[in-house]
Amino acid sequence: MKRTTLISIVTGKSAFIQYSFLIACLFFTLAGNAQQATLTAIGNVSGAPAEMKQSELKSVLMGETQRWKNGKRVVIALMKTNTPLGKTTSSKIYDMTGDELNKYWLSLVFQGKSQAPVFFTSVSELQNFVAQNPGAIGIIDKPMAVSDVRSVMIDGKPSF
Amino acid sequence: MKIKLLFTPFLYLFIAAASYSQTTQIRGFLDVTGAYNKKATFGFGEQDLYITSAISDRISFLGETVFKYDSEAHSEFAISIERVIITYNLKDNHNLVLGKIHTPLNYWNDTYHHGRVLFPTIDRPLLFSQNIIPLHTLGAGFEGSNLGKMKFGYNFFVGNGLGSSEVEDNDRAKSVTAAVHIKPADRLRLGLSYYYDVISAGADVHGMDVDHRVNQHLISASVARFGKKFELLTEATTALNHTDTTGTKTTLAGYIYAGYKIKEKYVPYVRYDNIQYQNGEMYYNKNNKQSFVAGFRYEINYLAVVKLEYQHIDNEFGVNVDKVTAQFAIGF
Numbered sequence: 047m048k049r050t051t052l053i054s055i056v057t058g059k060s061a062f063i064q065y066s067f068l069i070a071c072l073f074f075t076l077a078g079n080a081q082q083a084t085l086t087a088i089g090n091v092s093g094a095p096a097e098m099k100q101s102e103l104k105s106v107l108m109g110e111t112q113r114w115k116n117g118k119r120v121v122i123a124l125m126k127t128n129t130p131l132g133k134t135t136s137s138k139i140y141d142m143t144g145d146e147l148n149k150y151w152l153s154l155v156f157q158g159k160s161q162a163p164v165f166f167t168s169v170s171e172l173q174n175f176v177a178q179n180p181g182a183i184g185i186i187d188k189p190m191a192v193s194d195v196r197s198v199m200i201d202g203k204p205s206f
Numbered sequence: 207m208k209i210k211l212l213f214t215p216f217l218y219l220f221i222a223a224a225s226y227s228q229t230t231q232i233r234g235f236l237d238v239t240g241a242y243n244k245k246a247t248f249g250f251g252e253q254d255l256y257i258t259s260a261i262s263d264r265i266s267f268l269g270e271t272v273f274k275y276d277s278e279a280h281s282e283f284a285i286s287i288e289r290v291i292i293t294y295n296l297k298d299n300h301n302l303v304l305g306k307i308h309t310p311l312n313y314w315n316d317t318y319h320h321g322r323v324l325f326p327t328i329d330r331p332l333l334f335s336q337n338i339i340p341l342h343t344l345g346a347g348f349e350g351s352n353l354g355k356m357k358f359g360y361n362f363f364v365g366n367g368l369g370s371s372e373v374e375d376n377d378r379a380k381s382v383t384a385a386v387h388i389k390p391a392d393r394l395r396l397g398l399s400y401y402y403d404v405i406s407a408g409a410d411v412h413g414m415d416v417d418h419r420v421n422q423h424l425i426s427a428s429v430a431r432f433g434k435k436f437e438l439l440t441e442a443t444t445a446l447n448h449t450d451t452t453g454t455k456t457t458l459a460g461y462i463y464a465g466y467k468i469k470e471k472y473v474p475y476v477r478y479d480n481i482q483y484q485n486g487e488m489y490y491n492k493n494n495k496q497s498f499v500a501g502f503r504y505e506i507n508y509l510a511v512v513k514l515e516y517q518h519i520d521n522e523f524g525v526n527v528d529k530v531t532a533q534f535a536i537g538f
Contacts, residue, residue, distance in 0.1 A: 141392070146508075158289075
């Protein structure tokens with residue numbers, strides 16, 4: 047009778063099949079998450095342009111641009127960093143964790159270099175804020191267009 | 207008619223400011239320390255309150271006030287107004303700046319101010335604590351940031367200079383600060399600055415009377431790289447102090463800090479400081495110093511940081527210092 051040892055479990059053929067299955071599951075889970083993690087930039091029609099490059103968007107959202115070309119002051123609207131969308135925004139746009147992003151803004155505002163973004167807990171609040179504030183730009187999860195708000199195409203795409 | 211024309215822009219400015227919905231925030235920093243240097247001791251550092259306010263679409267205000275222990279004050283506490291800055295956005299990323307600022311000579315001085323939760327180490331480097339550079343300047347100037355592909359920035363500031371009070375200049379000479387920086391890559395900043403001032407004979411600077419008129423030139427450079435894992439910050443200042451009796455004496459001061467994030471919240475770090483004065487230096491209190499710091503930072507979150515640090519200070523005059531300090535710094 048063949049004895050089942052720890053080594054045989056880890057190295058055996060059945061283990062190979064199990065690992066393959068696990069890796070496949072992991073791959074599909076990650077692929078699913080990546081699909082959920084698309085972002086869209088929305089802007090008030092008075093200020094934010096209809097199209098931007100990703101690098102320009104990052105620069106604006108880092109507080110490096112004080113005014114749009116039409117002279118309107120840039121106002122940044124983001125989801126709170128403890129929300130799923132806020133976490134995705136932090137990692138995908140800023141390449142930071144939520145805490146790093148909060149620290150970044152704390153430091154920048156303390157230096158007097160920029161106005162702090164306005165943070166929201168719901169997408170609808172963020173959309174309303176962008177609609178009501180000329181110069182506002184925000185990040186949400188899917189394209190939308192309502193009065194005074196438009197989706198900003200990033201590198202020619204509505205989502206990124 | 208001329209008077210009307212003169213006041214029209216101010217009228218527009220007033221109307222614009224009045225019609226703007228003002229946003230004001232009050233926040234602050236505080237730290238509590240425990241240290242061991244032949245005896246264990248506890249204390250709390252500065253309580254720093256800062257206010258930011260968007261007054262209008264173009265005008266903003268920042269005020270920073272520190273409450274700290276002062277053995278000479280009647281209540282044993284002193285209030286110090288560290289910054290009062292009115293910024294007027296001229297165009298795009300160019301601003302007019304008025305008030306009392308932290309002199310934008312160095313990265314540390316212009317970035318961390320009194321926010322100890324933001325400091326990478328427990329205390330400021332010796333370059334700042336030994337009064338090598340003027341920490342504050344009261345005056346007016348221009349600043350720009352993130353210009354072009356290299357994210358070029360500049361500061362040009364004219365101030366009352368050393369020896370002046372918070373309300374008036376003590377002499378006719380003005381200090382001049384000119385600084386430039388670039389950010390050629392994410393999380394990397396390179397800076398260069400120049401400062402000139404004439405410190406009058408009889409001026410009271412940092413609680414000491416200056417006997418001779420001093421012409422001071424400060425040239426500083428900094429490299430700051432706070433990457434995802436590796437942190438590097440190094441700054442150096444060359445100070446040229448000229449008096450008629452001693453001629454020009456050179457002081458070299460600098461430090462290098464390096465930290466490495468072993469996990470998102472854990473950062474072991476080291477810092478080395480060095481200040482070397484030329485013989486015959488009269489303006490600074492000549493005492494060549496070296497310091498070595500090794501510490502560990504635990505960032506609980508962006509508003510709470512614990513640091514544990516060992517520091518050895520080697521003094522040319524006086525006893526050397528060996529101490530262990532723990533600090534709990536918070537933002538609120």
